[in-house]
Amino acid sequence: MGTARVVFDKWEGRYAQRIGDVRSSAVRDLFAAASRPDMISLSGGMPEVRAVPAHAVADAAHGAVVHAGAQALQYGSSNGRVELRETIVELMAETGVRIAAADVVVTAGAQQGLDLLAKTFLDPGDVVICEGPTYVGALQAFSAYQPDIRCIPMDGEGMRMDLLEAELRAVGYQGAKFIYTIPNFQNPGGVTLSAPRRRRLLELAREYDIPVIEDDPYGRLRFEGGHVKPLRALDDEVIYLGTFSKIFAPGLRLGWMTAPQPILAKVLLVKQAADLCGSAFAQVTAERYFAGTRWRKVLQGLARTYAERRDAMLAALEEYFPPEASWTRPEGGFFVWVEFPEFLDTKTMLAEAVEHGVTYVPGDGFYPDGRGRNCMRLAFCYAEPEAITEGIRRLAEVLEDRLELYRAFIAAGALPDRSEGAA
Numbered sequence: 001m002g003t004a005r006v007v008f009d010k011w012e013g014r015y016a017q018r019i020g021d022v023r024s025s026a027v028r029d030l031f032a033a034a035s036r037p038d039m040i041s042l043s044g045g046m047p048e049v050r051a052v053p054a055h056a057v058a059d060a061a062h063g064a065v066v067h068a069g070a071q072a073l074q075y076g077s078s079n080g081r082v083e084l085r086e087t088i089v090e091l092m093a094e095t096g097v098r099i100a101a102a103d104v105v106v107t108a109g110a111q112q113g114l115d116l117l118a119k120t121f122l123d124p125g126d127v128v129i130c131e132g133p134t135y136v137g138a139l140q141a142f143s144a145y146q147p148d149i150r151c152i153p154m155d156g157e158g159m160r161m162d163l164l165e166a167e168l169r170a171v172g173y174q175g176a177k178f179i180y181t182i183p184n185f186q187n188p189g190g191v192t193l194s195a196p197r198r199r200r201l202l203e204l205a206r207e208y209d210i211p212v213i214e215d216d217p218y219g220r221l222r223f224e225g226g227h228v229k230p231l232r233a234l235d236d237e238v239i240y241l242g243t244f245s246k247i248f249a250p251g252l253r254l255g256w257m258t259a260p261q262p263i264l265a266k267v268l269l270v271k272q273a274a275d276l277c278g279s280a281f282a283q284v285t286a287e288r289y290f291a292g293t294r295w296r297k298v299l300q301g302l303a304r305t306y307a308e309r310r311d312a313m314l315a316a317l318e319e320y321f322p323p324e325a326s327w328t329r330p331e332g333g334f335f336v337w338v339e340f341p342e343f344l345d346t347k348t349m350l351a352e353a354v355e356h357g358v359t360y361v362p363g364d365g366f367y368p369d370g371r372g373r374n375c376m377r378l379a380f381c382y383a384e385p386e387a388i389t390e391g392i393r394r395l396a397e398v399l400e401d402r403l404e405l406y407r408a409f410i411a412a413g414a415l416p417d418r419s420e421g422a423a
């Protein structure tokens with residue numbers, strides 16, 4: 001948005017065909033517009049890193065150089081430092097997952113995990129099953145390998161198992177390379193896969209012999225309701241992606257993957273080609289940060305902050321948004337998903353919203369096939385509560401203009417109301 005320039009590309013035609021399928025992330029494109037001082041950003045899923053005490057990070061980074069410099073500044077092993085992998089084992093145990101350090105590969109964020117898995121598993125035309133809508137970064141990572149991505153709609157309990165079963169019946173035994181799911185506070189849907197559906201998903205995956213990738217960046221950011229065990233806690237064949245981005249800081253670019261040993265071995269080969277090894281410096285810094293207990297208080301504070309912002313967003317939606325809109329009510333995480341009648345095109349509306357000083361992400365970026373144009377993702381993680389309220393008010397003004405036309409059509413009986421429930 002805003003600063004995008006059309007540049008003649010004399011190398012067009014030289015690039016690998018698969019790159020043609022990769023679309024730019026609308027979220028990243030919005031960053032330029034969102035940085036205007038008067039702009040209220042309800043678009044980017046940026047964690048509130050100002051809540052992470054700078055001195056605690058500085059101490060950890062200082063210690064990394066002074067006490068472990070020879071390792072922190074050197075190449076390290078491809079699967080990551082054993083000390084950090086042990087920290088990860090403890091973090092996972094707290095959520096109900098029992099693994100050993102040997103079951104973990106440290107990655108440059110969960111995003112690298114997605115890319116490595118795509119590279120490891122996908123050939124052109126392979127079927128991938130995921131939620132619809134789903135994480136835009138996963139679509140980017142997968143689409144570079146030209147798969148056939150099938151989206152399963154969600155309701156308030158997450159991915160619909162009846163529709164998953166129908167899709168699996170259609171693709172048949174071993175008919176998909178993997179099922180990709182974000183079970184907690186889904187990005188962008190905001191919904192959580194219920195415990196019975198988790199069990200059902202695993203049953204179906206076993207029945208059709210299809211690996212499951214569980215992407216769980218938000219699991220520890222629950223504001224209310226009981227902890228629901230990760231899929232990986234119920235089935236040790238699940239491939240699990242974790243990250244330090246939301247419990248510490250995304251700037252370190254640290255995440256992890258745990259998977260059955262044969263899969264990890266393949267992923268490691270691919271990872272060596274990608275980066276030889278991750279940043280040892282970032283890893284030692286994270287080890288030192290998580291060696292204390294302070295991080296727990298910081299994380300609790302972060303969850304409280306996000307909960308306040310979620311409350312502000314839900315209250316503002318209730319107050320300002322038109323009756324034609326419906327939205328999810330997340331119990332954690334960063335995002336609310338809003339759906340409008342099909343008539344409304346959130347993509348063309350975005351420029352007007354930016355003029356009004358507010359950004360959101362149009363829904364179609366979260367589907368591989370252009371669906372979702374009547375939806376939007378709103379992030380409550382970044383703006384302060386007052387700004388969120390004002391941002392929703394501004395957005396409601398823009399919507400009101402568009403919906404007047406819609407209402408006139410409806411009144412004239414000229415437009416069928418085809419809005420349907422998803423996520």
Ligand SMILES: Cc1ncc(COP(=O)(O)O)c(C=O)c1O
Pocket residue numbers: 045108109110111112135137182187215217242243244245250254255
């Ligand atoms: C569902 C999901 N997966 C993966 C990521 C990537 O996170 P990171 O690479 O920072 O760990 C994100 C980031 O927002 C996300 O929402």
